[in-house]
Amino acid sequence: MNGTDGRRAERWTPDQVLALASDTSSREAGKGLATAARWSGTGSSGTAVWGSCAGGGSSPYRAVAETVGPAFGCSCPGRTSPCAHVLALLLLWAGGEVGPAAHGGGRPDWVTAWLDSRRARGERTERGGRGASGGDREAARRRAERRAERVAAGATELERRLADLLRGGLAGADREGYRPWEEMAARMVDAQAPGLATRVRELGALAGAGGDWPSRLLEETALLHLLARSCLRQEALPAPLAATVRSRVGFTVDSAELLAGPTVRDRWLVLARQDTADERLTTRRTWLYGEATGRAALLLSFGAAGRAPEPALPVGLGLDAELAFHPAARPLRAVLGPRHGAPLPGRVPPGVPVAAALDTYGQAVAGDPWLDAWPVVLAGVVPIPGGAGWQVADADGSDAVPVAAGGSGAGAGLWRLAAVSGGHPVTVFGELGHQGFRPCTAWAGTAAEPVPLTV
Incomplete structure (x- = not known):
């Protein structure tokens, strides 16, 4: 629990930070304090984020958060947890305005002391003591109940x-x-x-x-x-x-909690990787395919604008690793756990005809009506341009699916796909949704060298 055990904090969005607020006044105060000019000595290391905020007195308030848990601390006299200072700190961190400490060396002593105290409490809990650990569990239960009540009230208002x-x-x-x-x-x-x-x-x-x-x-x-x-x-x-x-x-499950539960070990082939950026964050989507289980998995990671998120897994790589899946009717999103051995070059993933892919997508939507797209690998298909847009069709012409319009580099990616195909059947991985098929990666023939189609 000391924030330096090799874990890396998954960067939150501003909405996820504000969802932690216990009341409206804390939320608004936190947004008001989330300006870099008010803060000094900010930093992050592993799962810990910290900083000092100028207050009304001579000494600044020291705020610290551990994103696994999560847990919060502040030297201010406020009684809410997280307080406005912690919320402001996390908003700055979510926006990429809190940088990492170099190799953990920039972490202040007061942050180390707070983390060590948290670790000591965790060790006492493991030894079976109740005391503070029982109080922590009770406080967490009450917070969960309060949030459930607020979410229910919000859903009721939304319906109205x-x-x-x-x-x-x-x-x-x-x-x-x-x-x-x-x-x-x-x-x-x-x-x-x-x-x-x-x-x-x-x-x-x-x-x-x-x-x-x-x-x-x-x-x-x-x-x-x-x-x-x-x-x-x-x-x-x-x-x-x-x-x-x-x-x-919008409820999330902590990555450490997921990895503490059941994991799926397989040789995971990296099918595609795409980064999308706005003025605050860069989001990375990495698609994996389990060669033994036949399961698809999506890794989501985030970084400050202008910085590449982790992990940087090259398309076509095969890695022996464990994944923990988020609970869902159709589990898809996962977190990357321990890796075993060195990565090796992958192979061409097995695919299906268009009709089978459409059937798979229909089953996925039946389990999750809010699904935007589902990963599929099409085998033996040919890209066909047309006046109404592109299609990807089975080589025998039996079935076809329209290519979804738009997206980053969509036009260049389609012409790249056409060049890879040259009129011959290819294997294509992509996302199939209600607007059509979005190709991400192509393989020509049996060649294992993938050709990325997205940027």
Whole structure:
């Protein structure tokens, strides 16, 4: 628990940070304090983040957080946990404004003392003592109950607002601009439901976006209503589906907790890797395929804008490793655990015809209606350009699937795919969703050398 045991903190989003706030006043105060000018001596190492915030007195307040747990500490007199200073510190960290300490050498003594105290309490807990450990568990239980109540209240309010939206007619949903959507999203953040907030913002982006946007807005509104209703009726859902709902709403499971449970060891082939960036964060999506289990896995990692996230696994690599999957109706997202031996070059992954891929996608959506896309490997397919857009078709012409429009480097990637194919069947890995197939990596013939199609 000392923050230097080799674990690396998975960077949170600002919404996930604000969802930790115990009340609105702490949340707003934290946002107000989240300016780099107010902070000094900030740093991070392993799972620990720390810094000093200028206060009203002569001495700054010292704030520290351990992202595994999580756990928080601050020298301020506030009684809430996390306090506004810790929230502000984590917001700066989420935005990439708290840099790592060089090899842990820049960690202050007071941070080390706090981490050592946490470690000592953990050791006492392992020896069977109750005392403070029992109190910690009780406090965690109460926090979980309070959050569940806030999320339920937020889901109830969201249902009401969506009903008002439909009652007023979707055709006029763009008249007031984006402000009402952002207000609704902010209310979901206040309710500690960042997943609902994200989907509300996506609705706002659809309103007035051109084309048949009212139909698309109706579809997404129906899915969001289904998610809010499912959130309120989790106890009536099968456990795997309830886990999916919790994940979509914004509840997370700590990586260390996942790795402490069952893991899946396999030789994992790196199928694709893609980085997407905004002004604050870079998100890395790494797709893996288990050669023995036949399972697909998605690793998500985050880094400050301009910095490449970890892990940097080259496409085509094969690594003997353990993965721990997040609970879900169709487990897909995973965290990378221990590796065994040196990585080796991979091989061409086995694929299926278009019809089988569509059937697999349909089964995945049946288990998770909010699924955006599902990973598939198409074997023996040919890319075909056309006036209405590209398609990927079986070599015998029996079935085809449209290629999804848009995306980073989509045009260049399609021409690269056409060049790899040269009119001959190829193996293609990609993401299959309701808008079509998004190719990510191609293999020509039996050659194991992959050709990335995304940037």
